[in-house]
Amino acid sequence: MVRHVKDLxxxxxxxxxxxxxxxxIHPEDEAYDETRKVYNGMIDKRPALFVKCVDVADVIxxxxxxxxxxxxxxxxxGGHNAGGLGLCDDGVVLDLSGIKYVRVNVEDNTVRVGGGNxxxxxxHGTHPFGLAVPAGIxxxxxxxxxTLGGGVGxxxxxxxxxxxxxxEADMVLxxxxxxxxxxxxxxxxxxxxRGGGGNFGIVTSFKFQGHPVKTVFGGPTLWxxxxxxxxxxxxxxxxxQAPDELNGFAATMIIPGPPxxxxxxxxxxxxxxxxxxxxMSKAKAVFExxxxxxxxxxxxxxMPYPAIQTMFDGLLTPGMQWYWRADFFDELGPEARSQHLKFGSSIPTPLSQMHLYPISGAAGRVGKEATPWAYRNAKYAGVIVGIETNPANNNTIIKWCKDYWEALHPYSLGGAYSNFMMDEGQERVKASYRYNYDKLTKIKKKYDPTNFFRVNQNIQPAS
Structure with a gap:
């Protein structure tokens, strides 16, 4: 039976x-309300305690x-999770933001990163070495x-x-x-x-393979x-059909203002x-x-690679109201395209948008059971996001997202990229791992038989 901190x-x-x-940090502390803020301003949870860890010993x-x-x-x-899964009501939040470092090994281009980075x-840490680690946008x-959810970008x-x-990863179980x-x-x-989320333990250190990326050629095109x-x-x-070096995600969106x-x-x-x-000498030909x-x-x-990674930071600032729905897709058939036109023409707020991230090239050549990320055969990870600065308009963005999603879902593959999901129930979690779910439940039982780590897109231990 779960206890409350105040009863200890x-x-x-x-x-x-x-x-x-x-x-x-306790609820009565001056820093409490600021500390409980996360990227999605729609999340309003009140933990009983924050523990801001600075080393692995604190985590253990x-x-x-x-x-x-x-x-x-x-x-x-980072507190970026759409559903606010980095918080809980009445429980303890273990905050990793004090465990930060970026160490580049120039001999093999590997990168060590702290769990709170x-x-x-x-x-910032890899760019001077002409390296990058694949991440988001x-x-x-x-x-x-x-990382633990997959990492599309x-x-x-x-x-x-x-x-x-x-x-490699260092973990506390x-x-x-x-x-x-x-x-x-x-x-x-x-x-x-590698895709199963935070179900199996707390990662305090990641070791990544870095790649030679210094300068990129890109930006938005609008029709x-x-x-x-x-x-x-x-x-x-x-x-x-494009060369692997070219990535581009499709979107329906409104231009909100400057720049x-x-x-x-x-x-x-x-x-x-x-x-x-x-x-770079071939870039203009690629874009013809x-x-x-x-x-x-x-x-x-x-532009330098960090520039494209920060291109949307100024528009998508922390603390706004966010609502997400997502699916995987194999096709962009006429029925789906007509729904993108319909809902793209009725976007309710200046920052609300839909993205389709391509899953092809290197990402699509990994075996479907090589990692828990089960949709290597999909062509797109799609996400619909309602974004608003005023909480009074939350119902508007939620309705638009749900309606858009329900119109597209019949043309989807049935599951969603877990990093794009809010709290949508156990069946959606299962659908998102497909044939890898049973193996995940067995590993969960081995390393977390009581489901101690359950504030996540939860994989329940095998019975």
Whole structure:
């Protein structure tokens, strides 16, 4: 039976506090309300305690304390999770933000990263070495959450998902033990964390393979929303035949304002946001087919890789209201395209949008059971996001997202990328892991038989 922190003997709390090097924050503390904020301003949870860990010992001590006293535990890295799974009501939040470092090994181009790092910090640490680790498209995203769920982004077609570049991880398990997992140590656990989320333990350190990426050529291209059918038909044929060095995700969106030109503000568009990581001398030739479609607006050019990773940070700032729905897709057929046109023409707020991230090239060549990420045969990871600054408009963005999703879902493959899911129930979790789910439940039973780590897209231990 789960207990509440306030019901514990004060002596226990005093002993626990004395053993933690990091900061402990209680509801009555001045910093509490600021500390409980996460990226999604729609999340309003009230934990009983925050433990801001600064080292692995703090993590072990907190895990043991919560397990021994039957306290609910949530684990927060970057706090970017759409459903607010880095928080919990009335339980303990183990905050990893104090465990940060980026160490590049120039001999083999590997990168060690702390469990609390954000991707922008990783890019800052690797860019001077001419390296990058495949990640997402927003630099404020946490390394831990994005990695453990899969990691789709600008480099996916060239270098695979983030999990395809994970070489090793240090973890604290539910029993408080510390392990290093890789292809030769705890191979089953290493398999499980490459897509299985935070179900199996707390990762305090990641080791990634870095890749030679210094400069990229890319940016957005926009067409009037009325051209959605034409552009998506062309895009579907083009992107999966393109060289691996070229990535581009399709979108329906509104231009909200600066830095875009004023004549575009408030108008709906079908868009593709590009990132090319090949030979820069060939970039203009690569983009000739794109420009032949006469985009109404394009801002394509050469830039440092961290620039494209931060391109949307200024628009998609922390603390706004977010609502997400997602699916995997194999096709962009006429029925689906008509729904993209319909809902792309009725986007309710300036920042709400839909993205289709291509799963092809290197990401699509990994075996469907090589990692828990079961949709290697999909062509797209799709996500619909309602975004608003005013909580009073939440019902509007939620309805638009749900309606858009329900219209597209019949044309989907049935599951969703877990990093794009909110709290949608156990059947959706199962659908998202497909034939890998049963294996995950067995590994869960081995390493977390009591489901101690359950504030996540939960994989329940095999019965």
């Amino acid at each position: 003997d004060p002596t226990l709390m005093d002993e626990f506090s004395a053993g933690i090097r990091g900061e402990i 001590y907190t895990v043991n304390f919560c397990r021994e006293n039957n306290l609910l535990l949530a684990v927060r890295g 954000l991707w922008g910090e990783v890019d 927003i630099s404020t995203t946490g390394v831990g959450g994005l 600008h480099l996916s077609r060239k270098y695979g998902l983030t999990i395809d570049n994970l070489l 539910a029993d408080g033990s510390f392990v290093t997992v890789n292809e030769k140590q705890h191979e089953d656990l290493f398999w499980a964390i 009037p929303i009325e051209k959605t059918d034409e552009i998506m038909t062309w895009y579907h044929e083009f992107i999966h 875009f030109p004023e004549h575009l503000h408030g108008k709906q568009f079908c868009a593709v946001v590009w990132c090319y990581v090949g030979d 087919p794109v420009l032949a479609l006469n985009p109404l607006f394009e801002h394509l050019g050469e």
